[in-house]
Amino acid sequence: MSKSKIIYINKFYPTELHVDFSSKEKGYQVLKELSGYLPKFPIIVQSNSLPWRIGNLYLVRLVLDYKGPQYNPETHKQKAIALVEYLRFLESENLHYAQFPVQKRRRPTYRFRNYLLDLVSKNEMAISTAQSRINQVISFYKTVVEWGLLEKSLIKDGLAFEQIEKTISYINNTGFSKSLAITSTDLAISSNNAPSDPDAIMDEGRLKPLTPSQQIILLDTLKGFSRGIELFFLVALYTGARLQTIGTLRIRHLKNVLRWEDGYAIIPYGGSYDLDGKKGRLGQLWVPKSLLDDLLTYANSQAAIDRRKSSFYGESDDNYLFLTRNGTPYYTSRKETNERRDADADYRVDGEHAIEDESLKKGEAIGVLIRQEILPKIRITHPHFPSFSIHDLRATYGMNLLEACYRLIDRENFIRKEKKQPLIGYSNAVDVVQIRLNHKSRSVTERYLKYRDRSKWKAKLISEFESRLIGEMSIEVEDETSASTCLIINREVASA
Structure with a gap:
């Protein structure tokens, strides 16, 4: 038996849609014409080879709705x-998306949640994937009820799900604690549902920080690659930056630093800045001065100049710092995609996707480099070296920073104890890591603290952290220059 599936239309021009639910006397029309096409638009097809009307109407109207976001093909x-997976589940269980029995356990949404949790428990699906799937289904029901395509009672009476009011605390970009009221549902899947893994941190995936000895091995191995590749990984390891941010770093960002703090160049990203961040979220890149000097030296090297000559931006400070031998970026910035936008695409299309796919780079080359070159080279002499991703280096940075701040706090508290002054709490270290890694929720940062307290990591740190890695990573500089950062987050306590 065939399954429901998705087909993609390269240039989609919807001018009119009509959905007729005659049994419920409901219908909806979309009469807004496009100024151009929507690229790679997904259409859901049921197992009987017919389009899934309400699912497709939902996908189309999200774009055409006046209040809707720009069309992003990836999103x-x-x-x-998510919807086609839900549809496959409904078809396999002989359920209907609009039929909700009195018993909660028999309702399709709750049964789908249990199905996802079962996949997670079997390690057949990542917890983050399960969370995304159920969240998309929740959004689907909320939206179609709001449009009047399904009865309001599904949401009002808590049939599809029950809504829950929550308050979360977080640290904003200026270092102050804030509270945010949010609405959740009893369908939401918590990270606590994930299978326990004592050797991982749940932070946008299951991350496994490299131990200090593993970091030394990686640093030694990277010296055998080009200077550009070595610096790319050093930025990840010394700043905690995401792949997207490192890949869209421009020479201009390094030359025009407007703010310095504790020996760090503070470079903003996300929002309206042309240095990209995750989902456009505002943040700050803390680059040690020694690393900044190395990056500027590389930018002026002949190797970097030669790569810029064959690139989109040419010999210009507006060009990317890191380019491949062919002059292509490792990650195409939003700025470039907007500048290369296809004029025939509809105005609703996110500029990042209004260009040919072949031109878009999403950091794939870095993953290939790790798997096919870096890891094989390491394993010649260290056959049991673990697989890792560039994102694992972000978690590694977080652990290194947390440990450095703990050492500073211990040193300061030793002095304060002698002077019989109030001691500084370790929560200040968590504050620093949250700000540097730009975690919106403090609970995510606290996972680093819990990871540190696990015996395996602590044992390795006791024997390894005082190694030469400290000198190579300039953590001693951080000990001297970042003391104010680690110690004055809580200004009232620190000034006592």
């Missing part, structure tokens, strides 16, 4: 994947 693809 829409993820919505469609």
Whole structure:
């Protein structure tokens, strides 16, 4: 038996849609014409080979709705994947998306949640994937009820799910604690549902920080690669930056630093800045001065100049710092995609996706480099070296920073104890890591603290952290220059 599936239309021009639910006397029309096409638009097809009307109407109207966001093919693809997985589940269990029995356990949404949790428990699905799938289904029901395509009672009476009011605390970009009221549901899947893994940190995936000895091995291995590749990884390891941010770093960002703090160049990203961050979220990149000097030296090297000559931006400070031998970026910035936008695409299309796919780079080359070159080279002499991703280096930075701040606090508290002054709490260290890694929720940062307290990591740190890694990573500089950062987050306590 065939399964429901997704087909993609390269140039989609919807001018009119009509959905007729005659049994419920409901219908909806979309009469807004496009100024151009929507690229790679997903259409959901049921197992009987007919389009799934309400699912497709949902996907189309999200774009055409006046209040809707810009069309992003990747985002829409993820919505469609979640819905088609839900549809496959409904078909396999002979359920209907609009029929909700009195017993909660028999309702399709709750049964789908249990199905996802079962996949997670079997390690057949990542917890983050399960969370994304159920969240998309929740959004689907909320939206179609708001449009009047399904009865309001599904939400009002808590049939599809029950809504829950929550308050979360977080540290904003200025270091102050804030509270945010949010609405959740009893369908939401918590990270606590994930299978326990004592050797991982749940932070946008299951991250496994490299131990200090593993970091030394990696640093030694990177010296055998080009200076550009070595510096790319050093930025990840010494700043905790995401792949997208490192890949869109421009020479201009390094030359025009407007703010310095404790020996760090503070470079903003996300929002309206042309240095990209995750989902456009505002943040700050803390670059040690010694690393900044090395990056500027590389930018002026002949190797970097030669790569810029064959690139989109040419010999210009507006060009990317890191380019491949062919002059292509490792990660295409939003700025470039907007500048290369296809004029025939509809105005609703996110500029990042209004260009040919072949031109877009999403950091794939770095993953290939790790798997095919760096790891094989390491394993010649260290056959049991673990697999890792560039994102694992972000978690590694967080652990290194947390440990450095703990050492500073211990040193300061030793002095304060002698002077019979109030001691500084370790919560200040968590504050620093949250700000540097730009975690919106403090609970995510606290996972680093819990990871540190696990015996395996602590044992390795006791024997390894005082190694030469400290000198190579300039953590001693951090000991001297970042004391104020680690110690004055809580200004009232620190000034006592």
